[in-house]
Amino acid sequence: MYKVDVVLKNETGLHARPAHIFVTEASKFKSEIILKRDQDEYDAKSIISVLCMGAFKGDTFTIIAEGEDEMPAVEALKVLIDNNVGE
Amino acid sequence: MMQGIGVSPGIVIGIAFIKKTEKMEICKMDIANTKAEISRLHAARETAKVQIGIMQQQVEAQIGSEEAKIFEAHMDMIEDKTLFKDIEKRIQSQKVNAEWAVKEAADKFISMFQTMENAYMSERAADIKDVTSRLIKVLVGVESVDISRFEQEVIIVAEDLLPSDTAKMDKTKVKGFITEQGGKTSHSAIMARTLEIPAAAGVTEATSIIKNGDALVLDGESGQVFVNPDASIIKKFSLRKQGLIASKNLLNAYKGVSSTSKDGFTVKVMANVGTPEDTEAVIKNDSEGIGLFRSEFLYMDRNQLPSEEEQFAAYRIVAEKLDSKPVIIRTLDIGGDKALPYLGLVKEENPFLGYRAIRFCLDSTDVFITQLRAILRASAFGRIKIMFPMISDVLQLRQAKALLAEAKESLRKASVQFDESIAIGIMIEIPSAALISDLIADEVDFFSIGTNDLIQYMTAVDRGNQKIAHLYNSFHPAVLRLIKLIIDNAHKKGKWVGMCGEAAGDPKLIPIFLGMGLNEFSMSPASVLKARCIINNTHKKEMESMAEKLLNMSTAEEIERFIDENVDICSGKETLP
Numbered sequence: 001m002y003k004v005d006v007v008l009k010n011e012t013g014l015h016a017r018p019a020h021i022f023v024t025e026a027s028k029f030k031s032e033i034i035l036k037r038d039q040d041e042y043d044a045k046s047i048i049s050v051l052c053m054g055a056f057k058g059d060t061f062t063i064i065a066e067g068e069d070e071m072p073a074v075e076a077l078k079v080l081i082d083n084n085v086g087e
Numbered sequence: 088m089m090q091g092i093g094v095s096p097g098i099v100i101g102i103a104f105i106k107k108t109e110k111m112e113i114c115k116m117d118i119a120n121t122k123a124e125i126s127r128l129h130a131a132r133e134t135a136k137v138q139i140g141i142m143q144q145q146v147e148a149q150i151g152s153e154e155a156k157i158f159e160a161h162m163d164m165i166e167d168k169t170l171f172k173d174i175e176k177r178i179q180s181q182k183v184n185a186e187w188a189v190k191e192a193a194d195k196f197i198s199m200f201q202t203m204e205n206a207y208m209s210e211r212a213a214d215i216k217d218v219t220s221r222l223i224k225v226l227v228g229v230e231s232v233d234i235s236r237f238e239q240e241v242i243i244v245a246e247d248l249l250p251s252d253t254a255k256m257d258k259t260k261v262k263g264f265i266t267e268q269g270g271k272t273s274h275s276a277i278m279a280r281t282l283e284i285p286a287a288a289g290v291t292e293a294t295s296i297i298k299n300g301d302a303l304v305l306d307g308e309s310g311q312v313f314v315n316p317d318a319s320i321i322k323k324f325s326l327r328k329q330g331l332i333a334s335k336n337l338l339n340a341y342k343g344v345s346s347t348s349k350d351g352f353t354v355k356v357m358a359n360v361g362t363p364e365d366t367e368a369v370i371k372n373d374s375e376g377i378g379l380f381r382s383e384f385l386y387m388d389r390n391q392l393p394s395e396e397e398q399f400a401a402y403r404i405v406a407e408k409l410d411s412k413p414v415i416i417r418t419l420d421i422g423g424d425k426a427l428p429y430l431g432l433v434k435e436e437n438p439f440l441g442y443r444a445i446r447f448c449l450d451s452t453d454v455f456i457t458q459l460r461a462i463l464r465a466s467a468f469g470r471i472k473i474m475f476p477m478i479s480d481v482l483q484l485r486q487a488k489a490l491l492a493e494a495k496e497s498l499r500k501a502s503v504q505f506d507e508s509i510a511i512g513i514m515i516e517i518p519s520a521a522l523i524s525d526l527i528a529d530e531v532d533f534f535s536i537g538t539n540d541l542i543q544y545m546t547a548v549d550r551g552n553q554k555i556a557h558l559y560n561s562f563h564p565a566v567l568r569l570i571k572l573i574i575d576n577a578h579k580k581g582k583w584v585g586m587c588g589e590a591a592g593d594p595k596l597i598p599i600f601l602g603m604g605l606n607e608f609s610m611s612p613a614s615v616l617k618a619r620c621i622i623n624n625t626h627k628k629e630m631e632s633m634a635e636k637l638l639n640m641s642t643a644e645e646i647e648r649f650i651d652e653n654v655d656i657c658s659g660k661e662t663l664p
Contacts (some may be wrong), residue, residue: 011396011400012396015207016207020159020160020163023163027166043168043169045168046167046168046169046170047163047164047167048164048167048169048170048196048215049167049168049169051200051208051211052169052199054203057396
């Protein structure tokens with residue numbers, strides 16, 4: 001298992017287009033990827049799940065991956081978030 | 088005659104094609120082999136994916152990549168793990184058929200998204216609905232009504248049209264839309280305006296009253312629909328249609344030229360806009376800017392106030408689309424007849440004389456400053472001007488300007504870019520402001536005369552009251568005299584004056600206002616070229632003396648008759664630019 005904490009800095013948060021971009025990126029990896037905020041877990045490969053998470057600018061959560069490509073998966077998603085998810 | 092709301096202008100005479108939304112009865116069935124049922128689900132999902140992909144390509148090719156984006160969202164949904172895990176779990180645990188499981192899961196997610204207080208999420212509910220009903224259709228094996236090919240030209244009559252409907256529609260044969268649901272901002276209305284075909288929405292019971300093959304006359308301006316009309320109606324509307332086409336072609340010649348009278352007086356013909364989508368029409372009709380950007384749409388049809396970000400994004404898009412052309416944003420004009428439930432404002436006896444617009448904003452400074460900051464931030468991306476509505480005295484203007492200064496200061500502190508010299512103006516729509524417009528002119532950069540409210544307040548007439556509506560008259564000598572006073576007062580102080588009420592687009596009044604020295608005319612985008620045609624075929628100097636004469640006449644009827652008899656209004660026969 002590999003995990004990292006991230007802070008959302010883009011204006012839209014994980015909504016609208018950024019949510020789509022994020023889920024598309026996550027889906028490229030084989031590992032199970034979840035986003036954990038407080039006690040709640042969300043599936044990073046599901047647009048419905050990510051939208052339900054309702055993450056806004058300034059929110060902190062953990063990206064956790066489990067599987068053969070867990071490290072590159074988490075790092076790629078972290079880079080995406082650090083780069084404001086394409087905004 | 089059936090009456091709906093006109094959502095896309097133009098006249099069409101044609102044959103009805105009824106597109107009923109197929110109401111599929113989905114039965115709950117017990118399934119022994121859940122594994123096989125799940126494979127059936129997966130097979131249906133693959134078929135649905137292919138269908139969505141095809142539609143995406145078609146729309147991209149036929150309409151545009153922006154419109155095709157909706158199918159990207161559909162693709163996200165059909166590939167969604169959460170949705171499919173939920174469906175599979177239902178099949179496994181309840182041992183039910185896939186159709187039933189899809190329907191149950193869809194209901195759950197749709198209601199979940201619908202309750203979220205955010206327009207974006209409600210739209211995603213529509214996506215889930217579109218995608219899951221497609222999936223169910225594939226599972227059941229129902230062929231949708233084929234609207235991808237028509238033998239002849241048709242007017243589509245439907246309860247409502249989904250993006251997937253308009254996507255596969257044969258655009259070469261569809262000449263109009265009539266829908267029972269929706270309004271100006273619904274998907275089908277926007278699509279109709281993009282395709283430039285007439286459309287009426289809110290036509291109650293259209294799909295039950297109109298039958299396949301009925302002859303229809305549809306007026307997308309007034310929202311009127313005639314079913315199997317007699318020859319006289321058909322003749323009347325085909326004449327109007329020919330007239331519209333002829334004048335439209337002629338008016339196209341006025342694109343790309345300045346709005347300058349025959350004797351060289353240049354004004355600006357701008358457009359009134361209610362939503363960011365309207366900017367397409369603004370650009371297409373070669374408007375010289377947006378003279379009135381109503382910011383209310385951002386606040387309506389929702390459960391909470393829009394954030395600064397959301398507003399900033401909307402203003403910025405418009406400012407960028409208009410490029411170097413000016414955009415006058417009117418700050419929130421809410422209250423009166425436009426209520427917002429979530430603000431918790433008390434229903435008033437006399438809303439037009441009540442707690443609305445700037446009166447509300449000066450009390451709710453949080454709401455106001457949020458909007459001002461959003462407008463200021465967007466001013467870094469185009470030529471934005473700010474306009475305050477419903478100002479009745481100088482003090483209110485000073486208060487509004489103080490809050491604007493506060494908003495500017497907070498942005499400076501945060502080193503956020505904005506236009507430091509952003510122009511400030513007010514709507515002149517209250518007689519008290521009109522009468523002291525010389526005093527107000529010292530403290531603003533411009534005026535915009537809001538004739539709709541100004542006339543209502545001057546003549547003490549509620550236009551909605553049929554018994555007295557005739558007393559509301561733009562030709563009333565008092566109205567014209569007051570407008571002249573406002574223009575003169577502003578000009579004495581070196582300020583310019585615009586007009587954004589309906590009178591600004593009235594072909595009979597345009598030459599008169601030109602004569603009075605009005606600098607900017609703002610109207611619905613569709614009227615812009617006509618107004619430019621009128622202005623470019625008028626001598627301003629001649630109209631000056633004409634206006635002088637009118638101001639000494641006693642009645643509105645006299646004035647209107649005098650204009651009819653003495654002012655040549657561009658009828659399309661005039662010389663081209």
